Amino acid sequence: MNGADHDTIHIVGAGPVGTLLALLLAQRGRRVHLHERRADPRVTAPERGRSINLALATRGLRALEAAGALERIRPGMVPMTGRMLHEGSGETRLLRYGQRADEVIWSISRADLNRELVRLAGEQPLIGMSFNQHCIDADAERSRLRFQGSAANAEHEVAACIIIGADGAGSAVRQAMAARDLCQASEEPLAHDYKELHLAADAAGRHRMEPHALHVWPRGEFMLIALPNHDGSFTATLFLPREGAASFARLDNVARVHEFFTAQFPDVLPLLPDLAAQFAAHPRGELATLHCWPWHAGNMLLIGDAAHAIVPFHGQGLNCGFEDCLVLDALLANQPDAAQAFARFEAERRINTDAIAQMALENYHEMRDTVRSPDFERRKQLGNALERLYPDRFIPRYSMVMFHPGISYVDALQRGIAQERLLDVLLAQGIDPDSALARQLLFEAAL
Numbered sequence: 001m002n003g004a005d006h007d008t009i010h011i012v013g014a015g016p017v018g019t020l021l022a023l024l025l026a027q028r029g030r031r032v033h034l035h036e037r038r039a040d041p042r043v044t045a046p047e048r049g050r051s052i053n054l055a056l057a058t059r060g061l062r063a064l065e066a067a068g069a070l071e072r073i074r075p076g077m078v079p080m081t082g083r084m085l086h087e088g089s090g091e092t093r094l095l096r097y098g099q100r101a102d103e104v105i106w107s108i109s110r111a112d113l114n115r116e117l118v119r120l121a122g123e124q125p126l127i128g129m130s131f132n133q134h135c136i137d138a139d140a141e142r143s144r145l146r147f148q149g150s151a152a153n154a155e156h157e158v159a160a161c162i163i164i165g166a167d168g169a170g171s172a173v174r175q176a177m178a179a180r181d182l183c184q185a186s187e188e189p190l191a192h193d194y195k196e197l198h199l200a201a202d203a204a205g206r207h208r209m210e211p212h213a214l215h216v217w218p219r220g221e222f223m224l225i226a227l228p229n230h231d232g233s234f235t236a237t238l239f240l241p242r243e244g245a246a247s248f249a250r251l252d253n254v255a256r257v258h259e260f261f262t263a264q265f266p267d268v269l270p271l272l273p274d275l276a277a278q279f280a281a282h283p284r285g286e287l288a289t290l291h292c293w294p295w296h297a298g299n300m301l302l303i304g305d306a307a308h309a310i311v312p313f314h315g316q317g318l319n320c321g322f323e324d325c326l327v328l329d330a331l332l333a334n335q336p337d338a339a340q341a342f343a344r345f346e347a348e349r350r351i352n353t354d355a356i357a358q359m360a361l362e363n364y365h366e367m368r369d370t371v372r373s374p375d376f377e378r379r380k381q382l383g384n385a386l387e388r389l390y391p392d393r394f395i396p397r398y399s400m401v402m403f404h405p406g407i408s409y410v411d412a413l414q415r416g417i418a419q420e421r422l423l424d425v426l427l428a429q430g431i432d433p434d435s436a437l438a439r440q441l442l443f444e445a446a447l
C-alpha cells in the first residue's frame with residue numbers, strides 16, 4: 001500500500017517517550033524509525049533556560065530498566081529524600097517523601113536523559129533516526145507523514161503504515177488528526193506560568209543547599225522549587241500567576257524582580273547574583289492539562305504528552321509517559337494488529353491518565369499552600385502511623401503514586417479518597433491508630 005513498509009513503526013518525536021518506546025519495541029525485534037524536529041542532541045547543546053529538571057519515580061525507573069536504559073541514566077540521577085520547606089523566616093524543615101530508605105525520587109536533567117536515550121537508540125540497528133525533520137502532517141488513511149526538513153531538504157513525504165505521535169503537548173500528529181475530525185482536543189490552561197532559574201554551585205563545585213532534597217518555597221498563591229544537579233548547581237522554577245498582585249505581569253522591570261525575591265525568597269538571593277539577567281533571558285512557560293479524545297485512528301496513535309499532557313506538580317508527566325510505553329509495548333507484543341492494540345491501549349490507559357491529571361492539579365495546591373499548615377502535618381503523621389501499622393492496607397496516596405507502580409493511578413485516586421475520609425474520622429474522634437476501632441474502620445473503608 002502506497003509503497004509503505006508495513007512493519008516499520010514510525011514514531012514522530014524523539015523526546016524521552018518516543019525514544020524509550022523505540023528502545024522497547026526494538027528489543028522485541030520491531031523495526032522503528034524516529035522522526036525528530038530538533039537537531040541531534042548527541043551533537044548539539046540543549047536550549048538554555050529550558051532544560052527542566054525532572055523528578056523520576058518508580059514508574060519511570062521501571063520502564064527505563066525494562067528498556068535496558070537505567071544503568072546508562074543512573075550516573076546523572078541525584079536522590080531526593082523529601083521536600084525541604086523554606087519558610088518566609090528562612091527556617092527550613094525536611095518532610096520525607098516516604099518512610100522506607102528506598103522511597104526517594106530522583107532528579108535528572110531532561111536534556112541529559114533525552115541525550116542518553118537517543119545515544120542508546122543510535123546503538124540499536126533496528127532503530128533509524130532522522131533529525132531536523134518537522135512533522136507538518138500525518139495522514140493515517142494514506143499512510144503518509146509529511147515533513148518540513150532543513151532548507152536543502154524542503155517538504156517531503158514518508159510512507160508510514162503505523163504512526164505513533166510522541167511529539168509532546170503541541171503535537172503535530174494530534175493537530176493533523178483534529179483537522180480531519182479524527183479527534184477532539186482542548187487545553188485547560190493553568191492561570192500560572194513558570195520560569196526556570198539556575199542556582200550555581202560554589203567555587204569548589206559543591207551544592208550550596210542540601211543536595212538530597214527537592215527544595216520548596218511555598219507562598220500560598222505561588223511557589224519556587226529547586227532540584228539538585230550533579231555539578232553542584234540547582235535548577236529552580238518559579239510558578240507564579242500571570243496576572244494579579246503577585247504575578248509575572250507585575251515583575252516587568254529589574255527593580256520589581258529584586259524587590260519580589262527580597263521579600264519572598266531572601267535566602268535564594270545570594271545564590272542568584274545574576275537574577276535580573278536570568279529573569280530577562282529565560283523564557284516563560286505556560287502550563288495546561290490537555291484533554292484529547294480519542295487517541296487513535298486506525299493505525300495511528302498518540303502517546304505521552306501528545307495524548308495527555310498534565311501540569312507538573314506531582315512530578316509524574318514523564319513517569320506516566322514512560323508507563324504508557326510499557327503498556328503499549330506489551331499490547332503490541334500480544335496483538336499483531338496495531339489498530340486493535342491502539343484501541344486497547346486507550347481503553348486501559350485513559351482512566352489512569354485522567355486520574356493522574358486530577359492528582360497533579362490537586363498537588364499544586366498542596367505544594368504551594370497546604371503543606372505549610374499544622375493540619376497537613378497532623379494528617380501526614382497519622383497516615384505514616386497507619387502505614388507502619390497496616391502496610392498492606394494503608395499507603396499514603398503520594399507513596400502509591402510515586403513508589404508503588406503495581407497500584408494504578410486510578411486506584412491510588414480512589415483509595416486516596418477513602419483514606420482521607422478515614423483520617424477525618426480518626427482525627428475528629430481522637431481514635432488511636434493502633435486500636436481495635438481504628439482497625440475496624442480501616443476494614444469498613446475497604447482499604
Ligand SMILES: Cc1cc2nc3c(=O)[nH]c(=O)nc-3n(C[C@H](O)[C@H](O)[C@H](O)COP(=O)(O)OP(=O)(O)OC[C@H]3O[C@@H](n4cnc5c(N)ncnc54)[C@H](O)[C@@H]3O)c2cc1C
Binds near residue numbers: 036038133
Ligand atoms: C516545568 C515542568 C516540570 C516538569 N517536571 C516533571 C517531573 O518532575 N517529573 C515528570 O515525570 N514529568 C515532569 N514534567 C513533564 C515532562 O516534561 C513531560 O511529561 C515529558 O517531557 C513528556 O515527554 P514526551 O516525550 O511525551 O514529550 P516531549 O518531552 O515534549 O518530547 C516531544 C518531542 O517531540 C519533538 N517534536 C515536537 N513537535 C514535533 C514535530 N512537529 N515534528 C517532529 N518532532 C516534534 C520535540 O522536539 C521533542 O523532542 C515537567 C514538565 C514541565 C513543563
